[in-house]
Amino acid sequence: MANHDPIAAPVSALTVRNLTIDLPKGMERKHAVSDISFDLKTGQILCIIGESGSGKSVTANAVMGLLPSAISISGGSIRCGDVDLTDASPEVLRDLRGRVVSMIFQDPLSALNPLMTVGDQIDEVMFAHGEGTREDRRARSLALLTEVGLPDPELMYHQYPFRLSGGQRQRVMIAMALALEPAILIADEPTTALDVTTQAQILDLIRDIQRRKGMSVMFITHDFGVVAEIADSVIVMEQGVIVEQGSAEQVLRNAQHPYTKRLIAAVPHLSDNDRTHDEVAGSAPVIEVDDLRKEYRSGSIFFGKERVVKAVQGASFALQPGRTLGIVGESGSGKSSLGRLLVKLMDSDGGRILFDGQDIAPMKEAQFRSIRPKIQMIFQDPFASLNPRSTIGRILTAGPVAHGMAPAKASQQARALLEHVGLDGGAFDRYPHEFSGGQRQRIGIARALMFKPKLLVADEAVSALDVSIQAQILELLNDIQRETGVAMIFITHDLRVASQICDEILVMQRGVIVEHGPPSQIFRNPQSDYTRELVAAIPGERIAA
Structure with missing residues (x-):
């Protein structure tokens, strides 16, 4: 405090x-x-x-x-x-x-003008109030960028918002809010x-x-x-x-x-106890990953300005049925890239992804299509991932019907799943905008379960939800896993949540897995300096559990 x-x-x-x-x-x-x-x-x-x-x-x-x-x-x-x-x-x-009175908004990307550089946007705040000459405003903008801890203020001054990370964009918003030294900051x-x-x-x-x-x-x-x-x-x-x-x-x-x-x-608080399961003798892993790699390239090699980002470097792990593997790390650590590789939303540059014993990494989309229903994803933003022009019923049944399920059976299953995730039957005929964020996330979970998948990949599935709604969704995922035996990969930046829902945790830094183990080790006895930094940064651990 x-x-x-x-x-x-x-x-x-x-x-x-x-x-x-x-x-x-x-x-x-x-x-x-x-x-x-x-x-x-x-x-x-x-x-x-x-x-x-x-x-x-x-x-x-x-x-x-x-x-x-x-x-x-x-x-x-x-x-x-x-x-x-x-x-x-x-x-x-x-x-x-x-x-x-100045305000820092929740979503800096939507609050910043994508067509203006960072420097011009800070300058505009001062210009609107008739403050100083252009040279004075530029000097003040550079001083503000330095004050909010942005690296290389001269470079940042000329950057556009889309080139910055979430934390950097938030710092730019703070710089704009402080430009005229207000008495009140919201x-x-x-x-x-x-x-x-x-x-x-x-x-x-x-x-x-x-x-x-x-x-x-x-x-x-x-x-x-x-x-x-x-x-x-x-x-x-x-x-x-x-x-x-x-x-x-x-x-x-x-x-x-x-x-x-x-x-x-x-x-959520860091849990002191690892999850316990009834051991299933001889159960083969649902997914095995071996030396998986992905690079992003931008710029031009001919002008000597090609930029190579190694998003995933040599990732290897295995996941058993009914278990949850957490992937944690800062923005840019490669955790979401790894998740997208596993569901083949993009192709890898090397390594193997064995799903049910088959290497799906080199498969083309036509070959992978029959396997895709068994690997489902729960997205971070449930509103963006739901078609606003379709009813919830259509959103849930379109995929299964396309894969050969009878429409009547798909509708019956969709209604049963909506009830299972805590929504009433009337939700079937309503549209996404009629639901809260927590309810939309429940719909996203129901959609993923329509195919009875063997593997669920949840990418920041609770990060934008209120803590009480978050607790409900985590409990729901736990219940579903106990009932169906689905394996789950849980990608998150909230280490408190990871400690409660995961059996094992991978810690990623700049595309590399720097630590792998049960939550008790990762959070109470971390071996990596980077993991220790992440744990030390967790807010509110002093609140009595």
Whole structure:
């Protein structure tokens, strides 16, 4: 938890009183937030925590004056100094944004302009407020890129967002937010999709800048592990209402509301015990990988600028039926590339992939097509992987019908699976946009199970979900594995989750498997320096389990 020097009677940088924001008619509830009041103290970090739909991001957007037109403030006030932001004119809000109140958005790739360089985007923030000459703005931009810890600021200044990693893009967003040295910084889930070491770096960066500049920070998250690392005070929101608030120590150590207790209980912790199974004598591995390799090449060899990235180097392992193999590592470690090779979404450059005794690595698509149903993938983003124009029933039955299953049988199996993953029968005729993120992930799992696969590859399948939904999905995967005996490869950047669901874990760094063993060894007695760094970066392990 944050430990700032106490400030005598800290004044409020932001005061919210009786704020009510209405949702459009026909929604499941009337208000996005209902009659909420809180203070953001000067020089402190306030964490707002809650699940999707709790109203935390709507509150942040109301402060910034960025609410969509369908949502309106119907009562209360948001005061920043002498200004009430709820009835301020667009001109006043534009003047305050960036200069007094700045925001770091959850998804930096969608928040950054893909057609502008990093330098131009930071420059634009200052230019919009009439700050300095172009030379002054350039010097300030380079200083900011240095301050947020980006390597080679001169090179970064001229890069486009798509060339940067997730952590680097998030640092650029922080640089933009700090360009005019605002008094208030709002960070909306800035570390949700980042690996543990990058997350730790971003949290340290925000905390360090906040201390040095005396900023007030409103930090929105769904992870109490993050709260334990950074917060001075905490607000817990459920269904648009504040159900608990107080100091971080008070809320974490002595939570009063049942909802707060459930959120804390759902935070994954490193497990001390390895999973146990009934041994099946003589069971052959579902998949064996031997010396698998993949390189990516870009640029031109003729101009001497060819870039070679060794994404996977000499990967070897085997996986038995009913077991789960975790693959962990930072962004760029090669774990997702390895997953895509195993399901043949791309071809390898060498090595063998023995599935049920057959080497599928050299197979062409026509030859592999009959085997593909037995190897299924659960994708990270269930919304992007579901066709928005098809009903859930069609999404689930199209593949099996194409492989020869009778439509009536496919529909019957799809309805049974939807019920099995915790969705009602009515889901069959609805569309993806009508479901929450957790429900869409359940649909993705049901789709993968339609073929009764022998191997499931789950690529960051729970990384974007609230901790309580995450716990439900992990329990569901465990239940499915016990019932069907399916083998699973679980790719994740969350080591806490990996310790709970995996029998063995591979740790990858720059395409190389640097350590392989049971969770008890990997997390409690790591042999590799890199593994030790990953474990040390896990947030919130001080929360009582």
